[in-house]
Ligand SMILES: Nc1ncnc2c1ncn2[C@@H]1O[C@H](COP(=O)(O)OP(=O)(O)O)[C@@H](O)[C@H]1O
């Protein structure tokens with residue numbers, strides 16, 4: 111195989127101090143997932159990205175067990191989108207390695223992409239297509255035959271309550287409807303792993319409950335789901351595993367019960383992340 115000159119230098123070690131979170135050379139081998147003892151759906155090692163001076167992701171490690179419903183929670187700007195974009199092959203990491211069911215995302219991107227369905231946050235859709243056309247297109251792009259695509263599109267539109275809007279252009283959809291149609295596009299090829307970045311943002315409570323049901327039954331039948339969210343309560347109710355991320359670092363990860371200990375996930379989150387701002391200084395905001 112020829113070397114891709116643009117492939118991330120995953121075997122290099124960054125200059126010391128460039129990413130405080132990336133382990134030194136000697137520790138790297140130890141941190142590498144041994145295929146035998148980490149048969150996870152997703153394994154991330156030493157993943158790092160900076161934008162200019164800003165370290166967006168500081169050499170994180172994460173193991174998502176197959177069959178788990180995994181929540182990635184953190185405040186705005188924590189590095190969730192950057193991490194998930196690198197993990198799904200959308201954004202080239204500076205350093206680090208990502209395995210999806212033991213397939214190297216940046217080494218064998220086509221193989222890896224067959225295994226996953228992704229709902230990116232803030233990536234433009236082909237929104238001059240109708241909802242039905244968009245999902246159909248996603249299926250055909252995945253190499254599925256037309257009949258299978260047509261019947262799955264009908265099922266997905268029904269399950270997501272979009273049947274009546276099937277012929278409407280996606281550009282005319284509300285934010286919540288757009289999330290739902292993007293989710294349908296991610297599900298059409300029945301992937302082994304679903305990576306959903308803020309899937310519930312702007313989605314109404316009834317649709318959110320529908321989506322949760324769909325995801326739970328997907329996990330029940332052997333799929334793995336990763337969702338990012340800044341809403342702790344939602345993650346606590348929905349997920350069995352959680353990683354708390356802030357400032358580009360994973361602060362805690364494990365089962366929801368392991369991470370929250372004796373408190374609620376929300377309290378544990380505030381404790382881990384800190385930075386509750388004092389409301390002093392806003393005295394002028396009093397209306398009487
Ligand atoms: N393309 C970019 N250029 C410059 N900075 C970026 C870019 N994308 C993200 N960042 C910065 O990286 C940090 C992490 O962002 P992001 O991963 O989007 O966080 P989250 O999804 O957790 O809200 C933020 O400080 C953000 O401003």
Ligand SMILES: [Mg+2]
Nearest residue numbers: 190191192231
């Ligand atoms: Mg984000």
